[in-house]
Amino acid sequence: MLNKDAVIGVVLMSVSAVFFGVTWTFPIQGQYVSPAVFPRFVSACMLILAGILVARNVKVPSRTETEERGSDNTGVAGKVRSFVLGNSLFFLFAIIAFAYTRVIDYVGFIPSTLFLLAATVFLFKERRWHVIALVSVLGTSVYYYVFRIIFKVPLPRFDLF
Amino acid sequence: MEASIIDGFMFVLDPAHFIFLFIGVAGGIIVGALPGLTGSVGIILLLPFVFYVDPSTAMVMLCGMFCGAIYGGSISAILISTPGTPSAAATLLDGYPMARKGEAGRAIGIATIASTSGGIISTFCLMFLAPQLAAFALRFGPVEYFALMVFALTVIASVSGNSLVKGLISGVFGLMIALVGIDPMTGMPRYSFDIPNLMIGFSLLPVLIGLFAISQIFVQLEERAKGVVAVKQKIGKVLPGWREVLRLFKVIIPSSFLGTAIGVIPGTGGAIASFMAYNETRRFSKDPDSFGTGNPAGVAAPEAANNGTTGGAMVPLLTLGVPGDVVTAVMLGALMLIGVRPGPLLFTEHPDMVQAIFAGLLLANVLILLLGIVSVRVFPLVLRIPEAILFPLILGLCFIGSYALGNTTWNMMIALIFGIIGYGMKKTGFPAAPVILGVILGPIAEDELGKALITNYGEWSTLFQSPIALFFYAISIASVTYSLMRDRAARKKAQGAA
Numbered sequence: 001m002l003n004k005d006a007v008i009g010v011v012l013m014s015v016s017a018v019f020f021g022v023t024w025t026f027p028i029q030g031q032y033v034s035p036a037v038f039p040r041f042v043s044a045c046m047l048i049l050a051g052i053l054v055a056r057n058v059k060v061p062s063r064t065e066t067e068e069r070g071s072d073n074t075g076v077a078g079k080v081r082s083f084v085l086g087n088s089l090f091f092l093f094a095i096i097a098f099a100y101t102r103v104i105d106y107v108g109f110i111p112s113t114l115f116l117l118a119a120t121v122f123l124f125k126e127r128r129w130h131v132i133a134l135v136s137v138l139g140t141s142v143y144y145y146v147f148r149i150i151f152k153v154p155l156p157r158f159d160l161f
Numbered sequence: 162m163e164a165s166i167i168d169g170f171m172f173v174l175d176p177a178h179f180i181f182l183f184i185g186v187a188g189g190i191i192v193g194a195l196p197g198l199t200g201s202v203g204i205i206l207l208l209p210f211v212f213y214v215d216p217s218t219a220m221v222m223l224c225g226m227f228c229g230a231i232y233g234g235s236i237s238a239i240l241i242s243t244p245g246t247p248s249a250a251a252t253l254l255d256g257y258p259m260a261r262k263g264e265a266g267r268a269i270g271i272a273t274i275a276s277t278s279g280g281i282i283s284t285f286c287l288m289f290l291a292p293q294l295a296a297f298a299l300r301f302g303p304v305e306y307f308a309l310m311v312f313a314l315t316v317i318a319s320v321s322g323n324s325l326v327k328g329l330i331s332g333v334f335g336l337m338i339a340l341v342g343i344d345p346m347t348g349m350p351r352y353s354f355d356i357p358n359l360m361i362g363f364s365l366l367p368v369l370i371g372l373f374a375i376s377q378i379f380v381q382l383e384e385r386a387k388g389v390v391a392v393k394q395k396i397g398k399v400l401p402g403w404r405e406v407l408r409l410f411k412v413i414i415p416s417s418f419l420g421t422a423i424g425v426i427p428g429t430g431g432a433i434a435s436f437m438a439y440n441e442t443r444r445f446s447k448d449p450d451s452f453g454t455g456n457p458a459g460v461a462a463p464e465a466a467n468n469g470t471t472g473g474a475m476v477p478l479l480t481l482g483v484p485g486d487v488v489t490a491v492m493l494g495a496l497m498l499i500g501v502r503p504g505p506l507l508f509t510e511h512p513d514m515v516q517a518i519f520a521g522l523l524l525a526n527v528l529i530l531l532l533g534i535v536s537v538r539v540f541p542l543v544l545r546i547p548e549a550i551l552f553p554l555i556l557g558l559c560f561i562g563s564y565a566l567g568n569t570t571w572n573m574m575i576a577l578i579f580g581i582i583g584y585g586m587k588k589t590g591f592p593a594a595p596v597i598l599g600v601i602l603g604p605i606a607e608d609e610l611g612k613a614l615i616t617n618y619g620e621w622s623t624l625f626q627s628p629i630a631l632f633f634y635a636i637s638i639a640s641v642t643y644s645l646m647r648d649r650a651a652r653k654k655a656q657g658a659a
Contacts, residue, residue, distance in 0.1 A: 008589060012330065019337060022352060033614050035344040035351055038607045042336045049330045056326070089386050090379060094581060097375075100560065101573040113557060120553035124385050131550070139554050143561050146195075151206065153565045 009054035016046035093123055108158035109148075113140045166288070169516030173524055178218045181210075182521055185222040186528045189229020194237045194245045196370050196562035200230030200488040208495055216499045217514045221521035223492050228280050228471050228525040230488070231431055232533070235272040235464055240265055240543055241555050243374035247365055248431025248467035250597050251439045253373060255452060255459025262455050266537050270400040271457050272464045273533030275413050279465035280526035282417035283424065283472025287479075288519050294425045294473070295480040301426050303612035304623060308630035309426070310606035312637045313433055316440040317595040318644035325648035327591045335599020338363055345604065346611040358571045365600055367563040367575040372593040374559045375580025380587060381552050400537065405457065412442050412458045413465040420469020425476045430486035431467035432601055436594075438466030444643065472522060479503050479515065 020043035023036040096119045104112040117136040126132060147153040172178060185207065192203035203226045211219035234249030239256035252272060259268040286294065301309075314332065321328020341352045342362025353359040401409070416438035423434035442462035443452045452459045470486070477483040482504035484490035496503055501511065508515055543551070563576040583593050610624075617623040625631065 004589060016337075019352070026349065026351065033346060033611045035347050035349050038603075038610070039340050039351065042333060042340065042603075046330065046333045046337065049326060049333060052326055053330065089382055090584070093379065093382055094577075097556070097560075097577050097580075098574075101570050101577055104573070105570050113561075116560075117553050117557055120556055121549055123382060124549035124552060126547075126549035135550050135553065139557055143557055147561055147565055151202075151565070153561075154568055155561075155564070156570065 003057050006054045006057035009050045009052075009057065012050035013047055013054065016043045016050060019043040020047070089123065093120070096120070096123075104156050106159050109155040110140055110144065111158075112156075113143065166516055166519055168513060169518075169520030170524075172217060172513070172517045173221055173520045178221060179524075181214060181218050181222040182225045182524060183528065185225025186229040186525050187532065189226040189231075190233035190236070190529070190532060192226070193230035193233020193249075195233075196237060196243045196245055196366070196374065196559060199234075199246050199366075200227055201491045203230050204488060204491045204495060208498065211495055211499050216496075216501050216511075217517040219495070219499055220492075220501075220514060220518050223495055224471075224475075224518060224521045225525040225528070227488050227492065228468065228522065228529060231467050231471060232273070232276040232280075232464075232529050234467075235276065235460075236269060236540055239268045239272065239460070240540060241374065241551075242377040243555065243559065244369055246431070247369060247597075247601065248435050248470070249463075250369060250373070250432060250594065251435035251463035252460055252467075254439065254463075254594055255454070255456050258453065258455035259457070259460065264455070265540070267401060267457070268460050269533065269537045269540055271409065271460045273530060273537060274401070274406060275409070275416075275461040275464035276468040277526045277530040277533075278410070278413045279417040279420055279468035280471050280529065281523060282414065282465075283421040283469040284519060284522040284526065285472075286418070286421045287472040287475050287522070291476050291480050294421075294476045297422075298425045298427065298477050298481070298483075300629060302627075303609045303616060304627045305629045305633070306426075306428070306609040307606060307613050307624065308627070308633035308637075309429075310602050310609060312633040312640070313437060313602050314598065314606065315637045315640040315644070316436050317598050318641060318648075321592055321595060321644075323651070324590060325644060328595050331586070331591050331593065332595035332599045335596035335601075336603040337599075338368065338596070339600045339603035345608045346615075361571075363575055363600070364566055364572060365597075366566050367572040368579050368600055369597060370559045370563055371576040371579025371581075372583035372586075372596060374555065375576055376583025376587055376593070378552050378556050378559075379580065379584040381548060385548060400534065401457070409457060409461045412462050416442065416462040416465035417469040420466035421473040423466070424470030424473020424486070427477050427483050428486070428605065429470075430474075431470045432597075434466040434470045435463035436598060438462040440640075444640075449647070468526070475518070475522070479507055479518070480505060 020040060023039045023043070026034065026036040026039075028034055028036075096116065100112055100116045114136045117139045118132050121132045121135050126135075144155065148155050173182060188207070189200060189203050192206075193200060204223055207222060207226055210222065214222070230246060231248055234244055234246030235252045235256065237243045237245040238249040238253040239260050242253060242257040244250045244253055256268045256272065259265065317328060317332035318325060321331070339362070341359055343349070343360060344351055350360045419438050419441065420431070420434040423429050423437065424431075439452075439459060439462050442458050443449045446452065446456075446458060448456070474484070474486050474489045478489045478493060480503075482493070482502065484493045493503065501507070501514070546554075559576060559580075560573045563572040564570060566572050586593055586596075613624060614621070625634070
């Protein structure tokens with residue numbers, strides 16, 4: 001039976017196997033040390049460590065555990081649904097943040113940051129609209145002033161058409 | 162022309178010059194505290210000013226920026242779990258837990274005192290031991306550097322927390338991340354899969370911001386949803402008492418010397434010094450298990466070490482004309498711009514400037530102490546801002562800070578991805594600090610290994626022929642053995658309790 005750490009170990013073993021396998025596509029070049037040497041060493045280390053993690057966390061289930069698992073009728077799909085619903089806030093926040101990083105180059109810094117701040121304040125359970133608006137506008141203004149005006153960082157501009 | 166340190170102090174304390182030192186230090190603290198902006202950015206921003214002042218004043222201002230920026234990184238590391246500079250990543254390990262316990266002011270006070278002490282000790286080393294330290298630095302070739310990196314990698318075990326295996330996995334994960342990009346020896350892209358952005362690799366600061374800051378925002382969102390109430394910050398007694406300060410000096414003094422020694426070696430820097438100091442302090446502590454939960458020594462040691470690198474990094478710069486780290490590399494450029502050529506002749510051709518630099522470094526650290534004490538009651542007020550307002554603002558700052566590093570939204574994406582990875586690591590008990598060590602040390606170790614083999618015609622045995630390298634291998638073995646024994650004892654204790 002595999003617990004969470006063992007599953008992570010198996011995933012890491014797979015990733016390190018892929019990492020190791022990719023090194024065979026590196027051309028043999030370089031004086032004395034090819035570009036594949038260090039990656040192979042690192043991948044091998046990860047494979048070994050992940051193997052130790054799996055070995056330490058794989059256990060033979062007791063009769064009680066087997067009976068309890070037998071009475072659990074939730075399939076894989078059900079478990080995935082339960083996981084997503086249980087972590088819905090995390091997924092929503094991740095989607096909003098991801099959208100911000102993609103959209104900012106087209107919509108520009110100011111509108112996208114206003115949206116990001118407003119959405120995040122809302123997710124943190126602030127429901128007073130004047131507070132949401134104030135934080136978004138003030139925050140965006142300060143960031144713009146500090147990074148664009150003082151530090152001369154060229155922030156993204158509107159570039160849709 | 163002869164000059165003494167008294168002349169240096171007289172020069173710097175002249176109001177016309179002191180104002181520039183103050184601007185450098187205060188500006189450095191602000192730049193260092195802002196994620197995404199480092200001391201090198203601050204020095205670049207000051208470059209236009211150097212043309213309007215004499216070279217000595219320019220150097221004093223740049224030194225102030227250098228010292229202030231390294232200290233400033235600890236403020237954001239302690240308050241919002243976001244190291245302002247890579248050298249503050251180790252400070253976060255105990256600084257942020259202290260802040261979570263309501264002791265942010267005390268943590269910043271300890272960081273201030275430790276930073277000042279580290280800076281002053283390293284400046285005295287610079288003043289009296291510069292030629293000897295330069296000779297020490299010259300003995301480091303690729304073989305010795307590689308051995309130093311091997312030792313530095315063993316620090317991973319010390320910051321692994323409760324599970325050594327998980328800590329090592331995190332460290333190796335950091336090494337794997339650092340492999341993405343262009344191979345330093347052959348220029349061949351690795352693990353880029355023909356994606357242009359991956360050919361650049363992953364910049365350290367977005368990875369740092371994601372793993373520590375953005376992941377923490379995910380955690381805070383979860384806690385907010387569960388209704389967990391934040392601890393109220395103590396603003397009253399914010400400075401540590403004299404007894405605690407004297408007790409911490411047992412940690413601060415050796416860490417300062419360690420930082421100075423590391424800083425002297427070109428290409429190392431405050432991040433490596435701070436983690437090493439943290440590792441050694443924990444190793445010799447009577448209560449090593451308390452590290453990572455808010456132990457004041459876990460703040461004092463890395464802060465003393467990272468500011469200790471300031472004087473150390475100036476040694477190769479002033480005596481050899483070789484920069485000790487990224488910031489001094491930019492300072493070298495600034496010196497060239499104003500027509501000053503650092504190197505062995507600097508001490509004889511410009512003794513007044515050299516003494517002004519010494520005095521400037523000492524006074525910069527005194528200014529850090531004064532500014533820190535004055536503002537230590539102000540900074541923790543940031544944590545009294547309601548979480549629903551504070552954390553969205555931190556998120557915005559993280560994204561813009563990441564963007565500012567290369568003017569690309571790719572860095573924002575990296576920060577977010579590593580934020581998600583960091584959140585997952587926190588939920589599953591994998592420590593994040595070893596990842597940073599792997600990302601910093603991996604490329605240096607591989608680069609030095611390649612250089613060592615090239616300069617020795619592929620003879621691997623030469624890696625074990627240098628006395629300095631053998632010394633580092635020996636203490637690496639001792640360090641790993643100690644960590645394994647400690648981990649085994651901890652697991653036996655846990656099994657016994659179960």
